[in-house]
Amino acid sequence: MRLFDPHIHMTSRTTDDYEAMHAAGVRAVVEPSFWLGQPRTSPASFLDYFDSLLGWEPFRAAQYGIAHHCTLALNPKEANDPRCVPVLDELPRYLVKDQVVAVGEIGYDSMTPAEDTALAAQLQLAADHELPALVHTPHRDKLAGLRRTLDVVRESALPPDRVLVDHLNETTVKEAKDSGCWLGFSVYPDTKMDEERMVEILRAYGTEQVLVNSAADWGRSDPLKTRKVADLMLAEGFAEDDVDRVLWRNPVAFYGLSGRLTLDIATPESTHEGNSILRGAPKDPEGPVGAPSEWDDPTGAPAPGA
């Protein structure tokens, strides 16, 4: 079983989590930039965080055989702090990076005018950079928040089929589905969705354009929820193909809209095999499909992309 967690904050997790996720079948994650719990007070701390999502965190993930991409944005909560808003001016140079597969998470927290401005501006940034957008829906006053979100999306340059609205539940799924957006569900131990309700929603609304994530972060959450949903789907009569669609092919299709999803991972074997990232046979049990690369024999290997 291959699993893709399309929304998880690995910065807040340990290497034990990476190890357990790999053992559970997770082979790819997308880490949206978000609020770190402690409020930031300047754009500089956003930039260090973005750099971490483009440098250190993918390196950590690769050590555990997991491909890591990110989505970058000014999150809704901190969009309300004028000291943080100038990070919007820095975003364009980050949104061109290879590992950025969407703008996100954007959306509403308290539904303030400042959040309106940041959401609209960042939907435009997504359109400008040919990226899809990951839109968080609020915890409080969720249905009203979803409706306002969808209104702003409709007025934006970004078509709904390039927008993922996340943290949906029974009260918001129908309107979200009718909008043509992709549907994200976060499965939590206590709040948001749980496995049983998730399976019921899949039964009622189908698997098309549905993504399931753990949204695991620094709060009470579980980075193995993707696997638990997959197991329950199978137990409840869904086919393996359904599981693969929801937990692999749908996130690959959505984030693949960026043209930047690379599910090959460069595992730094040095850290667990005393070997080099620059040499040695691949650990891929299937073996390499292509011919070995030889410097002095350009014809020895088929040119990728040819």
Add this chain to the structure above:
Amino acid sequence: MTPSRGTPATPDADTKDRPLTDPQAGTASRPGADSPSGAESGPGAEARPGGEGVAGTEARPGTEARPGAEGRPGAEGQAGAESRPDTPGTTLALTPPAELRAHLTARLGTAARAWLHRALDEAAAHPGTHGPISVWELRIAEAGRRCGPEHADAARVLILHAARADADAVTRVYFQGTAAERRAVLHALPHLVPGPEALPLVEDALRTNDTRLLAAAVGPYAARYLDPHQWRHAVLKCLFTGVPVDAVADLDRRAHRDAELARMLGDYAAERTAAGRPLPEDLHRVLTFTDPTATPPAPAADCGTRGTDGKES
């Protein structure tokens, strides 16, 4: 104009007689060879059936998890073939750009090759800084998805060279770059910066725990300019983090009869031995450089395949 076919900005006399191939290159297979390259993942890729503008191998049945079989995360059952650089070790730093361009061009698909030529012409025609981000810097950012991740390092080195990036420019690209872009800047330093002005980048990379950056930091530029204290610590850090010392340029020359390095290696060996841990194989190799008559500090049979814990702390 073919920008990278001229004389390298700083011809590296040390490299003249070197083979193109690193000692390890012959054994380095290229698992990413079957991947669709970034040539297929630019704008327009969205239209592909299935909607996946995926630069890598999005679906490789058989390479994913085998439930219950994953004793060692990362050791097997990976998401797909690794996108290891096609140009291993110090090759990028030691190969003259013209030769590198020929090598890379021969491996790119039609679209990626056209993109690269355009990017290099553009960089040669409009070097320097203009606007919030220069066009050649944008090309560096997108090189992975255009050329494929295994060719990104080489493409970035060539773009930096075509733009004739000076110490200020490489510093900006490094500090505004992803880890992959920073690695490419480190590889490009010997081609671009004739003096020690870019040493702060090497020092920054050596402070990280990212083995990809460490390996790129200990190339020929560091060999030439890093002071003895920092250079010894860099070698030791390679041993600590499991970066093979083959990545260290001019290791034999700089380590030759370095008694202080020998002392540090001996202390490190004693510390590992006291803890009941195996010594990295490379430790003996470096020790032999420092003193050809040195006796290994511990039986070689103690050497494990793991060697280190992959980090310093």
